[in-house]
Amino acid sequence: MNAFFTGIVGAFVEAAQELRIHRTRVLLSLVGVAVAVCALTVVVGAGAIAQQATVEISERFGGRPASLALQVNMADGTQPPKEMMDKAWADALDRYAISYASRNTQASQNVQFVDGVSMVQVQAVDPEFGPMRRILLDDGVWFADDDAQRLAPALVVNEVFWQRLGAPALNTNPTVTLLGADQNALGVVIGVYPTNMWDTEPAMYMLYDGYVALADTEAQANLWTEYSLWVPPEIAEELRVSLESDFSGALGEGATATVYRSDIGAQGQEDPFLAVKLVIGGIAGLVLVLGALGLVNISLVTLKQRIREIGVRRSFGATSGRIFFAVMMESVVGTIVAGAVGVVAAILIVRSPWLIEVLGQGMLTDLPPFPIEAAIIGMVAATAVGALAGLLPALVAVRVKVIDAIRF
Amino acid sequence: MSLIRLEQVTRTVELPDSDPLTILSGIDLEVSVGDRISVVGRSGSGKSTLLNVLGMLDSPSTGQMLFEGRPVSTFSSGQRDRIRGRDLGFIFQQFNLLQGRTALENVATPLLYATGRQFWQRDRIALEILDKVGLADRASSMPEQLSGGEQQRVAIARALVRGPRLILADEPTGALDIETGEQVMALLDEVAKESGAALVTITHDPKIAQLADTHYHLVGGVLSAVDQSVMT
Numbered sequence: 001m002n003a004f005f006t007g008i009v010g011a012f013v014e015a016a017q018e019l020r021i022h023r024t025r026v027l028l029s030l031v032g033v034a035v036a037v038c039a040l041t042v043v044v045g046a047g048a049i050a051q052q053a054t055v056e057i058s059e060r061f062g063g064r065p066a067s068l069a070l071q072v073n074m075a076d077g078t079q080p081p082k083e084m085m086d087k088a089w090a091d092a093l094d095r096y097a098i099s100y101a102s103r104n105t106q107a108s109q110n111v112q113f114v115d116g117v118s119m120v121q122v123q124a125v126d127p128e129f130g131p132m133r134r135i136l137l138d139d140g141v142w143f144a145d146d147d148a149q150r151l152a153p154a155l156v157v158n159e160v161f162w163q164r165l166g167a168p169a170l171n172t173n174p175t176v177t178l179l180g181a182d183q184n185a186l187g188v189v190i191g192v193y194p195t196n197m198w199d200t201e202p203a204m205y206m207l208y209d210g211y212v213a214l215a216d217t218e219a220q221a222n223l224w225t226e227y228s229l230w231v232p233p234e235i236a237e238e239l240r241v242s243l244e245s246d247f248s249g250a251l252g253e254g255a256t257a258t259v260y261r262s263d264i265g266a267q268g269q270e271d272p273f274l275a276v277k278l279v280i281g282g283i284a285g286l287v288l289v290l291g292a293l294g295l296v297n298i299s300l301v302t303l304k305q306r307i308r309e310i311g312v313r314r315s316f317g318a319t320s321g322r323i324f325f326a327v328m329m330e331s332v333v334g335t336i337v338a339g340a341v342g343v344v345a346a347i348l349i350v351r352s353p354w355l356i357e358v359l360g361q362g363m364l365t366d367l368p369p370f371p372i373e374a375a376i377i378g379m380v381a382a383t384a385v386g387a388l389a390g391l392l393p394a395l396v397a398v399r400v401k402v403i404d405a406i407r408f
Numbered sequence: 409m410s411l412i413r414l415e416q417v418t419r420t421v422e423l424p425d426s427d428p429l430t431i432l433s434g435i436d437l438e439v440s441v442g443d444r445i446s447v448v449g450r451s452g453s454g455k456s457t458l459l460n461v462l463g464m465l466d467s468p469s470t471g472q473m474l475f476e477g478r479p480v481s482t483f484s485s486g487q488r489d490r491i492r493g494r495d496l497g498f499i500f501q502q503f504n505l506l507q508g509r510t511a512l513e514n515v516a517t518p519l520l521y522a523t524g525r526q527f528w529q530r531d532r533i534a535l536e537i538l539d540k541v542g543l544a545d546r547a548s549s550m551p552e553q554l555s556g557g558e559q560q561r562v563a564i565a566r567a568l569v570r571g572p573r574l575i576l577a578d579e580p581t582g583a584l585d586i587e588t589g590e591q592v593m594a595l596l597d598e599v600a601k602e603s604g605a606a607l608v609t610i611t612h613d614p615k616i617a618q619l620a621d622t623h624y625h626l627v628g629g630v631l632s633a634v635d636q637s638v639m640t
Contacts, residue, residue: 006527010520021508312504315465316518317493317570319486402465406504 007322015329022302029298030338036291037342037382038349040284044374045350047280049359052368054276058264060133063228066236067132069262070227072247075254079224082212088250089227092243100230102129103208105223107215111187111202112177113164120161121203124211132230135205140170140191143207147190153178153210156191161202165189181216228262236261288381295389299331303393310397311405324394331390332383339382343375350374410477411495411574411606412439412462417471419457419629431457433629435471441573443606444597446617448634449626455610456578458626462608463496463576464488493521497567497605499596501579503559505551505566511538512547515565522570537565540599557588564596568603575600577609581616593619 019026063069072080079085093101102125109122129135130142138159147154152175168174170189178185187206212220231239240259247257310323347370349355356367419432431454439445439462449455460466461473464480473480475491483491505514512534519530526533538544541561551559560580567575580596581589597619600607611617623634
């Protein structure tokens with residue numbers, strides 16, 4: 001036991017001595033490994049952010065898992081009368097105790113800006129729509145339940161809209177006139193959401209009931225409403241079947257209710273990002289293999305210069321196992337240090353605001369923490385590369401004939 | 409007490425296009441604790457091969473080698489390595505100091521393969537031995553900062569650091585001038601005597617060989633004892 005322990009410590013001491021003595025060579029060879037590990041870790045870490053951004057963007061359109069979309073058509077292709085539909089909707093939410101549900105309709109609304117009237121795209125929703133679709137705000141707040149009681153409807157506007165208003169501070173309760181056919185209303189801007197690069201037109205969210213109250217008769221008649229629910233994935237399928245049945249029954253003969261999964265997780269793939277992960281993993285693996293090949297190359301070349309030293313050590317009583325282990329350890333100790341440097345560099349890169357902005361496209365609400373698996377993968381990869389890169393030189397070192405080595 | 413005994417040892421090497429080459433032939437040699445043995449021979453006479461066989465770095469082709477009465481051929485490779493580290497000390501003609509390491513680190517290197525106190529207190533032990541060869545003040549010097557004589561003294565310290573029972577010196581003064589060579593040999597002889605280790609010196613220099621008590625000639629791979637009166 002004592003011999004084993006001193007053997008292990010001795011091998012570490014030897015490896016540390018070798019690293020110190022050949023530090024220039026080691027540094028040069030390990031730069032490649034550090035860069036490779038850094039690249040691998042950055043790719044994994046950045047991949048997590050990019051994946052999260054993709055998830056969030058897709059969830060803004062299709063909802064979070066599991067999102068159900070309800071469509072009801074009468075026999076003539078129209079939607080059922082609003083009162084009937086509202087009652088059936090309220091009953092269903094109550095029956096199944098669904099907390100996250102929203103009506104959603106898209107329309108346009110004339111808005112009076114200081115530089116004239118503009119037709120603004122409006123999306124009328126319920127307050128739960130915000131968390132259901134990860135609505136990200138630059139400033140202000142999303143709708144609350146009591147906003148429905150406001151006489152002046154609350155508005156959450158995009159950045160273009162807000163700039164057209166002169167970018168007022170939201171705590172001054174900036175208002176804007178909403179022009180109606182019969183009457184005008186004053187809207188209060190309570191929140192501002194970021195605008196995509198390609199979006200140059202003003203747009204806004206209103207509460208569904210507030211918008212309907214403001215719309216004229218014709219607009220109300222043409223209103224096409226979508227119904228969305230966000231439910232636990234494990235009950236989604238059962239609920240989908242029940243809701244179809246319930247709505248078809250509640251709305252009478254001729255009504256056809258269709259409920260379907262609208263989130264990206266329901267598109268039939270187990271992991272919708274598998275292809276992306278495989279590509280990213282493949283590139284990272286390739287980078288690491290190149291780093292390892294560089295290390296093996298330098299280790300083998302260096303070993304040629306150390307054959308006499310190995311012979312001298314053998315004459316001191318170093319066993320072939322000890323020589324093998326020491327040469328391996330040199331490589332492993334070096335690559336672990338390089339791996340740690342690479343991982344730290346990767347963390348700094350991945351957490352840099354610039355990269356987060358680029359990868360997240362400015363739309364991230366939940367910035368994922370630096371993936372611990374990326375750091376672990378980086379360190380494990382560095383250690384594995386060290387062991388593999390050390391294996392070949394170690395085998396060569398063991399095969400050195402002591403007599404020849406001493407005379408080398 | 410017999411430490412090593414060679415009985416009718418031969419060493420041949422296979423050559424690709426000719427008959428096997430016999431390097432050592434019918435060697436009988438016994439080395440006991442405290443012996444002072446010199447082997448003189450010309451270049452190519454098989455001196456280094458004999459030393460390698462004695463140091464268990466090479467194996468006889470035929471014949472038998474015994475270590476403390478036990479056939480070395482029955483030892484595993486690991487056993488031979490451990491015996492070499494524990495009981496044998498090598499001194500080479502070209503010193504073979506490890507580059508990039510100080511004199512102290514060079515002397516301490518064999519202790520990396522030891523266990524217990526020798527391992528954990530290797531620097532202190534190495535410094536004591538360096539002091540014994542008069543180089544304590546050069547402990548932190550690199551090999552290239554030492555003269556040839558100093559380098560060989562470091563090599564002697566390194567060979568003695570684990571307290572071997574047999575020191576094998578292969579042309580220990582071959583790379584030194586005459587005066588330095590004599591000083592180094594005197595030192596080697598003295599520290600070997602102090603430690604009680606046997607000393608086998610291989611040399612082509614009769615003056616160096618004279619320091620030993622028992623003398624052999626190696627000619628064409630055949631070892632023969634030399635009459636003491638001839639040497640003096």
